[in-house]
Amino acid sequence: xxxxxxxxxxxxxxxxxxxxxxxxxxxxxxxxxxxxxxxxxxxxxxxxxxxxxxxxxxxxxxxxxxxxxxxxxxxxxxxxxxxxxxxxxxxxxxxxxxxxxxxxxxxxxxxxxxxxxxxxxxxxxxxxxxxxxxxxxxxxxxxxxxxxxxxxxxxxxxx
Amino acid sequence: xxxxxxxxxxxxxxxxxxxxxxxxxxxxxxxxxxxxxxxxxxxxxxxxxxxxxxxxxxxxxxxxxxxxxxxxxxxxxxxxxxxxxxxxxxxxxxxxxxxxxxxxxxxxxxxxxxxxxxxxxxxxxxxxxxxxxxxxxxxxxxxxxxxxxxxxxxxxxxx
Amino acid sequence: xxxxxxxxxxxxxxxxxxxxxxxxxxxxxxxxxxxxxxxxxxxxxxxxxxxxxxxxxxxxxxxxxxxxxxxxxxxxxxxxxxxxxxxxxxxxxxxxxxxxxxxxxxxxxxxxxxxxxxxxxxxxxxxxxxxxxxxxxxxxxxxxxxxxxxxxxxxxxxx
Numbered sequence: 001x002x003x004x005x006x007x008x009x010x011x012x013x014x015x016x017x018x019x020x021x022x023x024x025x026x027x028x029x030x031x032x033x034x035x036x037x038x039x040x041x042x043x044x045x046x047x048x049x050x051x052x053x054x055x056x057x058x059x060x061x062x063x064x065x066x067x068x069x070x071x072x073x074x075x076x077x078x079x080x081x082x083x084x085x086x087x088x089x090x091x092x093x094x095x096x097x098x099x100x101x102x103x104x105x106x107x108x109x110x111x112x113x114x115x116x117x118x119x120x121x122x123x124x125x126x127x128x129x130x131x132x133x134x135x136x137x138x139x140x141x142x143x144x145x146x147x148x149x150x151x152x153x154x155x156x157x158x159x
Numbered sequence: 160x161x162x163x164x165x166x167x168x169x170x171x172x173x174x175x176x177x178x179x180x181x182x183x184x185x186x187x188x189x190x191x192x193x194x195x196x197x198x199x200x201x202x203x204x205x206x207x208x209x210x211x212x213x214x215x216x217x218x219x220x221x222x223x224x225x226x227x228x229x230x231x232x233x234x235x236x237x238x239x240x241x242x243x244x245x246x247x248x249x250x251x252x253x254x255x256x257x258x259x260x261x262x263x264x265x266x267x268x269x270x271x272x273x274x275x276x277x278x279x280x281x282x283x284x285x286x287x288x289x290x291x292x293x294x295x296x297x298x299x300x301x302x303x304x305x306x307x308x309x310x311x312x313x314x315x316x317x318x
Numbered sequence: 319x320x321x322x323x324x325x326x327x328x329x330x331x332x333x334x335x336x337x338x339x340x341x342x343x344x345x346x347x348x349x350x351x352x353x354x355x356x357x358x359x360x361x362x363x364x365x366x367x368x369x370x371x372x373x374x375x376x377x378x379x380x381x382x383x384x385x386x387x388x389x390x391x392x393x394x395x396x397x398x399x400x401x402x403x404x405x406x407x408x409x410x411x412x413x414x415x416x417x418x419x420x421x422x423x424x425x426x427x428x429x430x431x432x433x434x435x436x437x438x439x440x441x442x443x444x445x446x447x448x449x450x451x452x453x454x455x456x457x458x459x460x461x462x463x464x465x466x467x468x469x470x471x472x473x474x475x476x477x
Contacts, residue, residue: 005310010475012339014398017201021171021317024281028302032310042335043398061412068399080173080202081227094220094285122342126412143346150473151323151350155309157169157317158339158475164469176360180330183440187461191469239332239361240386253379253444314468316328316476 006153007034010146013159014043014069016076016088016103022159023106029155030113037153038110039146041120044159045127046070047103048119048134062128069127072135073103111137118145164193165312169305172318173202173228175235175247175262181318182265188314189272196312197269198305200279203318204286205229206262207278207293221287228286231294232262270296277304324471325352328464331477332361332387334394334406334421340477341424347473348431355471356428357464359438362477363445364388365421366437366452380446387445390453391421429455436463 007029011022022038030036040048049072058066070076078087095102101109110117117138124130124140131140150156166188170181181197189195199207208231217225229235237246254261260268269276276297283289283299290299309315325347329340340356348354358366367390376384388394396405413420419427428435435456442448442458449458468474 007306010339010343012336012477018171021169021201024302025169025306028306032303032306034306034310042339061408065408065412090220090223091285094224094287098284100281100285122418125416126409126418128412143342144350147343147346147350147352147473151352153472154312155306155315156473156475157315158477159171159317166465177330180328180360183461184328184465187465191462191465193465193469249379249383250444253383253446256379257443259440259444313471314465314474316474318330318476 005032005034006036006149007155008037008039008146008150008153008157010039010041010158011044011047012042013079014046014076015079016091017078017080018159019044019047019073019076020103020106023103023110025157026115027106027109027113030110030115034155036113037116037118037146037149039118039120041123043069045119045123045129045134047073047076047107048117048138049129050133050135054130054133056130056132058128065127066129066133073107076103120146164191165195165308166193166314167196167198167305167309167312167316169198169200169317170203170206171201172238173205173235174238175250176237176239177318178203178206178232178235179262179265182262182269184316185274186265186268186272189269189274193314196275196277196305196308198277198279200282202228204278204282204288204293206232206235206266207276207297208288209292209294213289213292215289215291217287224286225288225292232266235262279305323350323352324354324467325473326355326357326464326468326471326475328357328359328476329362329365330360331397332364332394333397334409335396335398336477337362337365337391337394338421338424341421341428343475344433345424345427345431348428348433352473355434355436355464355467357436357438359441361387363437363441363447363452365391365394365425366435366456367447368451368453372448372451374448374450376446383445384447384451391425394421438464
């Protein structure tokens with residue numbers, strides 16, 4: 001148990017393609033029996049948001065951030081060829097056609113494989129995101145916890 | 160032979176500047192006698208495309224992707240200050256002026272130094288890219304092969 | 319002394335949010351007594367530029383690059399939701415409100431903690447940036463020095 005290989009990924013980016021890449025690597029590493037952590041920070045947190053609007057108390061600026069940032073894995077755009085939302089539709093279409101798992105399915109698989117999903121509490125504060133707005137079953141921690149995991153890991157990626 | 164240091168790079172991004180950075184690091188590591196792998200996935204695959212159009216059978220969506228994505232190392236844009244193609248011209252000009260290797264030359268040098276160039280077969284499927292459309296002398300593999308290399312490597316980067 | 323953990327970060331990106339992430343990780347690792355190096359390359363160099371215009375001799379193209387790239391940590395844009403400069407203002411406002419350190423303060427803290435800030439001399443050449451234009455107390459080196467540090471480090475990130 002102690003001697004498991006470790007892999008950590010910082011998911012900073014909020015785009016569909018980068019989130020898919022992060023979860024494919026994470027699920028692959030978990031399948032290889034690595035202990036895997038994904039640390040969601042800045043725009044990466046949007047992948048963990050619930051689809052529906054959650055009623056929470058927020059300041060004005062936090063409300064604006066909340067409105068403007070994509071709400072959950074289904075709403076993310078592409079880092080390239082987004083074309084106002086057409087790009088993500090095309091990618092989702094070809095993924096379905098090739099029987100590739102969608103991002104929500106990849107997240108579910110990661111949770112089944114005990115990939116530790118950690119939301120960065122510092123950026124949650126900054127962007128005004130509250131725990132009620134994020135999906136269930138995730139962890140909350142700061143950069144110190146990330147560094148603790150990363151210092152023990154063989155593979156550390158920033159995406 | 161067994162004890163060589165290993166370095167892996169995932170090239171996810173399809174921009175000229177990021178591809179140049181990836182190949183400069185890869186060639187540097189190879190010069191230091193590291194065993195180096197670059198794993199090309201998503202937009203990064205475009206750096207491996209042949210210049211000319213290759214006649215292959217594709218579905219409509221795959222044809223659209225093929226048309227819209229840059230065809231090869233000479234056609235990539237910049238991640239910043241692209242200015243509709245002026246930016247890459249400026250960068251290529253200053254690189255030539257300073258006798259820096261161009262991206263095609265960096266790729267050639269990498270192949271001479273036995274840097275292993277691996278195209279991600281899963282994203283090739285998704286984007287409809289076929290082996291005939293990519294340059295010669297590269298490998299084809301999936302995320303499992305990448306993780307096998309990365310778990311043995313000291314330096315693992317995601318670009 | 320010899321046995322200190324090492325962490326390296328390549329800061330390639332020139333955006334405020336990515337620079338903040340890099341410095342938060344770097345400062346965290348330094349607080350954990352890691353030996354930390356940030357290697358600034360391509361657009362990442364802009365975070366090290368002095369605020370004011372410095373009179374140096376340059377060619378025309380280098381002058382254009384110098385004018386168009388942001389001059390220092392206070393001028394960087396965001397990788398997402400930049401909105402012509404409104405986004406960075408919003409982020410700086412919420413950071414202040416939450417008593418988070420600003421980027422210039424994070425850089426100062428890094429220097430106090432002996433995080434080694436290294437400007438990539440090859441990209442300085444390409445972009446026409448000269449030592450007089452960058453902040454004091456930083457190091458100058460090439461990719462070979464970076465690889466030397468990275469091969470000894472546990473955590474290596476490309477941002």
